[in-house]
Amino acid sequence: MAAAIFSIMIVLLLLGFPMMVPLIAGALVGFVTLFGGLGQLETMIQQMMAGIRPASLIAVPMFIFAADIMTRGQSAGRLIDMVMAFVGHLKGGLAISTAAACTMFGAVSGSTQATVVAIGGPLRPRMQKAGYGDSFILALIVNASDIAFLIPPSIGMIIYGVVSNTSIAELFIAGIGPGLLILVLFAVYSWAYAVRNGVPTEPRASWGERLRAVRAALWPLGFPVIIIGGIYGGIFSPTEAAAACVLYALILETLVFREMGLRDIYRTAKSTGLITGVVFILVAAGAAFSWVISFAQIPQAILSGAGIDQMGQIGVLFAISIAFFIGCMFVDPIVVILILVPIFAPVVADVGLDPVLVGTLITLQVAIGSATPPFGCDIFTAIAVFKRPYMEVIRGTPPFILILLGVSVALIFFPQIALFFRDLAFPGEAG
Amino acid sequence: MSSDQSLRAQVSPAQGPTQAQSQTDTTAADDPDEVAYVSSLPGVLGTIDAAIARAESALLAAGVLLMALNTVANVVGRYLFQSSLFFTEELNRILIVVITFAGISYAARQGRHIRMSAIYDALPPRARKILMIAIALITAALMFGLCWFAVAYLLTQAGRGRVLPALQIPVWTTLVIVPIGLFMTGMQYLLTAVKNAISRDVYLSTVVLEGYDDEETEV
Amino acid sequence: DTWRYAFEEALDEVQGIYAQKFKEEIEANTDHEIQLFPYGTLGESADIMEQAQDGILQFVDQSPGFTGSLIPEAQVFFVPYLLPQEPETLASFFKNSKAINEMFPKLYADQGLELLTMFPEGEVAITTKEPFKTPEDLDEVKVRTMTNPLLVESYKAFGATPTPLPWGEVYGALQTNIIQGQENPMFFIESTKMYEVTDYVTRIGHNNFTTAVMANKDFFEDLSDEDRQAIRDAADAAFAHIIDYQKGLTEASVEKIKEAKPSMTFTTLSEEERQPFKDAAGEVEAKFLEMTGDSGKEILDQMKEDLKTAEDATQS
Ligand code: NA
Ligand code: NA
Numbered sequence: 012m013a014a015a016i017f018s019i020m021i022v023l024l025l026l027g028f029p030m031m032v033p034l035i036a037g038a039l040v041g042f043v044t045l046f047g048g049l050g051q052l053e054t055m056i057q058q059m060m061a062g063i064r065p066a067s068l069i070a071v072p073m074f075i076f077a078a079d080i081m082t083r084g085q086s087a088g089r090l091i092d093m094v095m096a097f098v099g100h101l102k103g104g105l106a107i108s109t110a111a112a113c114t115m116f117g118a119v120s121g122s123t124q125a126t127v128v129a130i131g132g133p134l135r136p137r138m139q140k141a142g143y144g145d146s147f148i149l150a151l152i153v154n155a156s157d158i159a160f161l162i163p164p165s166i167g168m169i170i171y172g173v174v175s176n177t178s179i180a181e182l183f184i185a186g187i188g189p190g191l192l193i194l195v196l197f198a199v200y201s202w203a204y205a206v207r208n209g210v211p212t213e214p215r216a217s218w219g220e221r222l223r224a225v226r227a228a229l230w231p232l233g234f235p236v237i238i239i240g241g242i243y244g245g246i247f248s249p250t251e252a253a254a255a256c257v258l259y260a261l262i263l264e265t266l267v268f269r270e271m272g273l274r275d276i277y278r279t280a281k282s283t284g285l286i287t288g289v290v291f292i293l294v295a296a297g298a299a300f301s302w303v304i305s306f307a308q309i310p311q312a313i314l315s316g317a318g319i320d321q322m323g324q325i326g327v328l329f330a331i332s333i334a335f336f337i338g339c340m341f342v343d344p345i346v347v348i349l350i351l352v353p354i355f356a357p358v359v360a361d362v363g364l365d366p367v368l369v370g371t372l373i374t375l376q377v378a379i380g381s382a383t384p385p386f387g388c389d390i391f392t393a394i395a396v397f398k399r400p401y402m403e404v405i406r407g408t409p410p411f412i413l414i415l416l417g418v419s420v421a422l423i424f425f426p427q428i429a430l431f432f433r434d435l436a437f438p439g440e441a442g
Numbered sequence: 443m444s445s446d447q448s449l450r451a452q453v454s455p456a457q458g459p460t461q462a463q464s465q466t467d468t469t470a471a472d473d474p475d476e477v478a479y480v481s482s483l484p485g486v487l488g489t490i491d492a493a494i495a496r497a498e499s500a501l502l503a504a505g506v507l508l509m510a511l512n513t514v515a516n517v518v519g520r521y522l523f524q525s526s527l528f529f530t531e532e533l534n535r536i537l538i539v540v541i542t543f544a545g546i547s548y549a550a551r552q553g554r555h556i557r558m559s560a561i562y563d564a565l566p567p568r569a570r571k572i573l574m575i576a577i578a579l580i581t582a583a584l585m586f587g588l589c590w591f592a593v594a595y596l597l598t599q600a601g602r603g604r605v606l607p608a609l610q611i612p613v614w615t616t617l618v619i620v621p622i623g624l625f626m627t628g629m630q631y632l633l634t635a636v637k638n639a640i641s642r643d644v645y646l647s648t649v650v651l652e653g654y655d656d657e658e659t660e661v
Numbered sequence: 662d663t664w665r666y667a668f669e670e671a672l673d674e675v676q677g678i679y680a681q682k683f684k685e686e687i688e689a690n691t692d693h694e695i696q697l698f699p700y701g702t703l704g705e706s707a708d709i710m711e712q713a714q715d716g717i718l719q720f721v722d723q724s725p726g727f728t729g730s731l732i733p734e735a736q737v738f739f740v741p742y743l744l745p746q747e748p749e750t751l752a753s754f755f756k757n758s759k760a761i762n763e764m765f766p767k768l769y770a771d772q773g774l775e776l777l778t779m780f781p782e783g784e785v786a787i788t789t790k791e792p793f794k795t796p797e798d799l800d801e802v803k804v805r806t807m808t809n810p811l812l813v814e815s816y817k818a819f820g821a822t823p824t825p826l827p828w829g830e831v832y833g834a835l836q837t838n839i840i841q842g843q844e845n846p847m848f849f850i851e852s853t854k855m856y857e858v859t860d861y862v863t864r865i866g867h868n869n870f871t872t873a874v875m876a877n878k879d880f881f882e883d884l885s886d887e888d889r890q891a892i893r894d895a896a897d898a899a900f901a902h903i904i905d906y907q908k909g910l911t912e913a914s915v916e917k918i919k920e921a922k923p924s925m926t927f928t929t930l931s932e933e934e935r936q937p938f939k940d941a942a943g944e945v946e947a948k949f950l951e952m953t954g955d956s957g958k959e960i961l962d963q964m965k966e967d968l969k970t971a972e973d974a975t976q977s
Binding site: 032049052064247250257286287288289401 | 501505507509535544557562584594598
């Protein structure tokens with residue numbers, strides 16, 4: 012059944028159907044096969060509803076809304092001008108700043124989709140102006156946003172921690188090493204890209220200019236304060252910080268900068284709703300599809316034939332990486348974690364692997380999967396928000412995916428990338 | 443019914459909105475809704491269709507604004523009055539359903555649903571047209587099918603009488619938008635098929651010609 | 662046949678242990694096979710419940726607290742200090758209670774479900790960032806609760822600020838101090854690492870988390886007599902197993918937590934210290950009656966009577 016479903020989905024996808032059709036059709040074929048007819052399709056509706064139910068998803072429309080207000084108004088421009096005053100003269104400076112901003116924002120907001128919008132939205136036009144190719148920009152935004160999976164708070168790690176009975180605090184710390192390593196490698200690639208493609212630099216800004224840029228950005232600097240200070244200061248949950256940003260953005264652009272009127276707000280809210288609908292129907296359809304995969308116990312069937320219990324530590328780590336990578340190409344990451352972690356748990360224990368290392372590796376694979384075609388939430392978000400064709404959004408991804416896969420392999424052979432900081436913070440656990 | 447020529451004009455970038463441009467030039471989400479929706483249905487049906495389009499956009503905007511307000515109010519309640527709004531989470535869940543299902547129909551009108559068109563784009567116009575009609579018809583059929591089962595799901599919910607724990611309102615009432623949104627989306631794709639069948643050009647939706655606007659070509 | 666059984670916890674948590682025993686018994690005594698679906702693999706609690714009602718799942722474990730949106734009377738399990746605290750009394754209560762064994766099955770049947778068993782999952786403890794002994798100590802302490810009116814009412818009555826929050830956000834919210842407390846059975850506090858982000862565990866004895874296993878009614882009634890009996894026997898065997906399994910489970914969880922975090926402080930309030938919390942329970946009872954009317958009152962009265970019977974039976 013699995014092979015038939017995947018084939019149908021790929022064909023529909025390639026023919027140019029709206030992306031929701033392959034996902035819905037995949038789920039539909041699954042339901043009809045499983046239950047021998049149309050009798051249980053209400054459950055498909057139920058699972059579509061379940062897909063858009065998680066409260067953390069609320070952060071996505073909220074950050075889309077806030078970012079759109081900021082970008083239509085002056086806030087985003089002023090913030091970016093400030094960053095440019097400091098890094099504009101460096102080769103690849105803007106790209107590296109974008110990657111860093113995506114990582115930071117994703118880390119705090121906990122939502123990679125929100126990051127694509129909130130950081131990518133304002134920075135993409137500026138990067139285009141600076142001379143970067145659009146495919147590079149889109150790939151950079153999507154992939155850098157996914158580093159956020161690894162940096163706390165990470166919902167993927169929380170789920171893994173609960174399912175596998177592993178310390179979430181240790182997982183959080185273990186994610187930082189690989190997360191930073193990826194950021195550094197992305198920065199190196201961005202620099203190389205800028206050099207090779209001759210992306211021009213701006214003249215170095217004087218300290219006077221920099222001071223002026225900071226002063227101009229004083230109001231908009233409230234956004235990082237709300238997000239970082241608000242969340243780490245215990246005032247907001249990430250979702251609430253998103254809503255607070257909406258409010259702050261509205262106040263800034265209507266009252267302080269007087270850039271927007273009621274009509275603009277209405278249009279922006281409507282456009283946010285449209286983008287949300289476009290992305291969330293895919294989340295919904297994806298959830299119904301995930302349910303079929305889970306109910307039919309397809310992963311169990313595939314993995315039981317793979318002989319994972321015959322492998323050594325390295326073999327198991329590779330098997331886990333491959334399983335999660337492939338799983339996340341098609342199915343929602345959270346569901347993949349919920350299904351696959353218990354399947355691998357016995358063999359992980361048998362070969363004596365550190366569950367924190369396994370959790371970090373899994374989180375990394377989940378991050379890669381979300382940015383990898385054909386199905387990926389962050390790809391969908393980028394398409395919806397930037398209105399660019401699917402192929403253009405994914406064209407620039409291969410170098411980034413290669414870097415990410417390289418880091419996975421490095422993590423398998425050098426677990427210290429993840430465990431060094433963990434052992435530093437939790438000395439008792441070493442070994 | 444509008445002529446093809448006027449529809450073409452509506453989507454041309456030159457006719458774009460005259461909104462204040464920010465310092466960051468064109469924005470990511472710069473008026474995705476810039477295509478004025480003109481119903482391709484005749485007479486009263488067209489009027490109704492246009493009214494529904496307006497209702498959808500109003501729902502979208504109201505849903506997003508209400509969500510922001512609701513979430514912030516909960517924070518204010520928690521800090522200033524030591525009392526969380528017990529219904530915030532449930533209301534947001536209702537709103538996200540409203541936004542999603544009003545959104546898919548609105549997105550169908552605007553031809554904004556995500557698709558991978560690599561192979562499609564490589565085909566000659568006539569093949570593209572035939573394929574587009576097939577895509578629109580199959581998508582419409584799928585949407586109507588889902589609508590049917592959404593109604594069935596709603597009726598089952600109503601029969602079981604499940605209520606939201608905090609708001610204590612029946613769950614089914616919060617899902618009414620689901621079959622409506624699916625039906626309207628199906629209608630849009632059906633109309634798109636018709637539009638393609640009777641026009642010379644190839645349309646993504648009843649008012650949007652195929653092809654991405656080229657204002658943002660690769661540098 | 663292959664029967665499917667979904668529950669709300671991981672495989673190695675209490676509901677999972679029960680399910681595994683049930684599966685073992687069925688597979689040993691019939692030709693049927695059972696597939697287990699732990700937390701989240703087929704959706705949330707409400708989803709798997711509906712799937713069981715639809716007959717997609719043959720068995721489902723859902724806690725009455727979640728069933729409250731379908732069967733309001735099931736919320737009686739959130740009325741504080743209604744369930745006995747002594748393990749033996751508790752087991753006897755669940756085994757013999759008229760409310761549980763005669764009244765609830767009818768309510769579940771109305772929803773197309775055959776109630777097989779209800780069992781306790783462990784005393785609910787409260788983890789917080791600061792110690793507390795009185796309702797006054799809980800003033801301005803934000804305690805996470807499920808989105809359930811009676812639970813919200815309970816924590817209001819206990820003097821705290823009840824803060825409904827989705828489960829996925831609880832760990833992060835405790836870490837960043839958006840909330841300062843949450844409640845759960847000890848094994849769950851251990852397995853979900855709640856102790857990593859709180860410092861005090863306090864047992865005020867207000868509740869014992871209860872859960873229920875049911876079968877799809879049409880499925881159950883269409884079975885042969887032998888199969889029906891095999892299912893009843895498996896449910897009984899799993900009940901005995903889970904009561905046994907839970908002996909010392911709380912203590913074992915406490916040990917695990919202490920090992921992982923030696924600074925964790927455990928406090929059990931004395932009867933005297935519990936009194937103000939018990940006094941507050943009246944408000945919650947009133948709220949329950951207001952929500953459920955006569956049928957709620959009938960169940961509540963019967964539960965109180967059953968409680969007395971269980972106490973008399975086990976404390977003599
Ligand atoms: Na994160
Ligand atoms: Na993917």
